[in-house]
Amino acid sequence: MIRLTTQRQIILEELAKVTSHPTASELYDMVRKRLPRIGLGTVYRNLDLMADSGMILKLEVGGTQKRFDATTEDHYHIRCSSCGKVDDIDVPVIQELVAQATETTPYLIMGHHVEFSGICPTCREKKPHPDTTD
Amino acid sequence: MIRLTTQRQIILEELAKVTSHPTASELYDMVRKRLPRIGLGTVYRNLDLMADSGMILKLEVGGTQKRFDATTEDHYHIRCSSCGKVDDIDVPVIQELVAQATETTPYLIMGHHVEFSGICPTCREKKPHPDTTD
DNA sequence: CTGCATGCAAACCGTTTGCATCCCC
DNA sequence: GGGGATGCAAACGGTTTGCATGCAG
Numbered sequence: 583m584i585r586l587t588t589q590r591q592i593i594l595e596e597l598a599k600v601t602s603h604p605t606a607s608e609l610y611d612m613v614r615k616r617l618p619r620i621g622l623g624t625v626y627r628n629l630d631l632m633a634d635s636g637m638i639l640k641l642e643v644g645g646t647q648k649r650f651d652a653t654t655e656d657h658y659h660i661r662c663s664s665c666g667k668v669d670d671i672d673v674p675v676i677q678e679l680v681a682q683a684t685e686t687t688p689y690l691i692m693g694h695h696v697e698f699s700g701i702c703p704t705c706r707e708k709k710p711h712p713d714t715t716d
Numbered sequence: 717m718i719r720l721t722t723q724r725q726i727i728l729e730e731l732a733k734v735t736s737h738p739t740a741s742e743l744y745d746m747v748r749k750r751l752p753r754i755g756l757g758t759v760y761r762n763l764d765l766m767a768d769s770g771m772i773l774k775l776e777v778g779g780t781q782k783r784f785d786a787t788t789e790d791h792y793h794i795r796c797s798s799c800g801k802v803d804d805i806d807v808p809v810i811q812e813l814v815a816q817a818t819e820t821t822p823y824l825i826m827g828h829h830v831e832f833s834g835i836c837p838t839c840r841e842k843k844p845h846p847d848t849t850d
Numbered sequence: 851c852t853g854c855a856t857g858c859a860a861a862c863c864g865t866t867t868g869c870a871t872c873c874c875c
Numbered sequence: 876g877g878g879g880a881t882g883c884a885a886a887c888g889g890t891t892t893g894c895a896t897g898c899a900g
Contacts, residue, residue, distance in 0.1 A: 585899065587855060606890080621857040626890060628855090642778025642831070646865090647889065660823050672820040679807060679830065686806040689794050689834035696813065696830050697776070700823035719874065721880060740865080755882040760865060762880090780890090781864065 584635055592616055593628050594637065594652070603641055603649040603659070603668040643668055643697055658695065662702035671698055718769055726750055727762050728771070728786070737775055737783040737793070737802040777802055777831055792829065796836035805832055 584590070596612045597604065604612065610625045629650055633640035639651040643659060645666050653670070660671045679694050718724075730746045731738065738746065744759045763784055767774035773785040777793060779800050787804070794805045813828050 585854065587899070589856070619857070621859095622889095623858080623891075624856055627892095630891095642833075644776025660817065660821055660825070662823065663826065669821070669823070671817055673813065673816050676810075680832070682807045683792075683794065683805050683832050687794055687803070687832075687834075688837045689796065689803070689832070690840055691794070691832055691834040692797065693834075694830060694832045696828060698814070698817050698821075698823070698825055698828045699776075700821075700825040700827075703822045706824055719879065721874070723881075753882070755884095756864095757866075757883080758881055761867095764866095 584631065584637075589613075589617065589620055589624050590628050590632070593625060594632065597638060597650055598652040601670070603651050605647040605649055607647075609650065641668065642695065644699070656693075658698070660698035660700055662705055663699050664701055664705035667702050667704075669702070718765065718771075723747075723751065723754055723758050724762050724766070727759060728766065731772060731784055732786040735804070737785050737804075739781040739783055741781075743784065775802065776829065778833070792832070794832035794834055796839055797833050798835055798839035801836050801838075803836070 593609065593613055596609060596616075600612075606626050606629055607622065609629070610620070610622050613620055613625060629638070629640065632638045633650070636654065639654050641649040641651055641659065643649060643661055645661065647666075649668050656675045658671045658673050658675065659668050661668045673696070676696075680691050683694070684691050726747055727743065730743060730750075734746075740760050740763055741756065743763070744754070744756050747754055747759060763772070763774065766772045767784070770788065773788050775783040775785055775793065777783060777795055779795065781800075783802050790809045792805045792807050792809065793802050795802045807830070810830075814825050817828070818825050
């Protein structure tokens with residue numbers, strides 16, 4: 583069984599506390615407020631460990647950084663193509679997709695994920711219209 | 717308009733030649749056989765340029781590396797969680813998803829992508845059964 | 851006690867970038 | 876001929892890892 587260290591607990595608590603899907607370094611900053619001497623490596627090691635043991639989700643989304651999710655139920659996401667933020671999206675999961683895909687591919691299918699892309703409200707306000715100044 | 721350099725042409729040709737979705741460095745290796753002095757930076761610069769101008773697709777898939785696709789029509793993908801390979805998958809694109817999502821999010825939705833995950837035939841053969849030795 | 855976990859820092863890997871030179875238009 | 880494109884190599888950002896020490900069980 584997975585050993586319950588202070589670091590582990592606090593990382594999990596901080597992740598569960600937010601509805602956003604923080605990156606490892608965002609989580610590092612959050613955790614550091616309570617555990618100033620924690621190392622970034624510890625955060626990475628524990629996130630991977632918890633993801634492997636199914637306690638949390640490691641989101642394989644676009645962008646340069648992986649993001650983490652305390653909600654392990656199957657659900658879809660939307661990513662802001664401007665700032666990279668990721669939010670949950672409340673569209674019902676389509677289980678039939680896997681059945682459909684199974685018929686057309688030699689792969690052994692394990693799952694699927696839908697990722698929407700768009701502009702989040704914050705970024706929308708920042709750039710109401712691309713550029714009408716010239 | 718986008719300047720037509722030898723490098724550009726050959727990168728595009730090599731990408732169009734394969735049905736796989738190569739990473740930048742895979743493409744670099746392919747192109748280098750015809751253009752031994754090309755630099756990796758040139759490959760990256762041109763792939764980004766061509767993606768921005770809509771000539772090719774930059775796949776925002778999971779994994780550590782970006783992948784590129786000469787087919788710009790909307791379609792879905794499957795990624796092997798063992799070797800990272802990405803293939804097209806022949807499941808009809810669900811346009812209604814965007815409409816559905818629009819109703820439940822404050823984001824301005826631009827698009828969506830479905831990524832299946834599974835084990836490719838090659839990796840399936842390599843590991844017929846995970847480990848039954850204990 | 852003892853071995854897994856931590857903190858720290860160096861290493862890694864994919865990607866980006868600055869710069870002098872090159873070559874397409 | 877001129878400005879964008881190239882080759883090269885150094886820089887970068889995110890992640891991983893080796894090692895001595897620390898602490899949970």
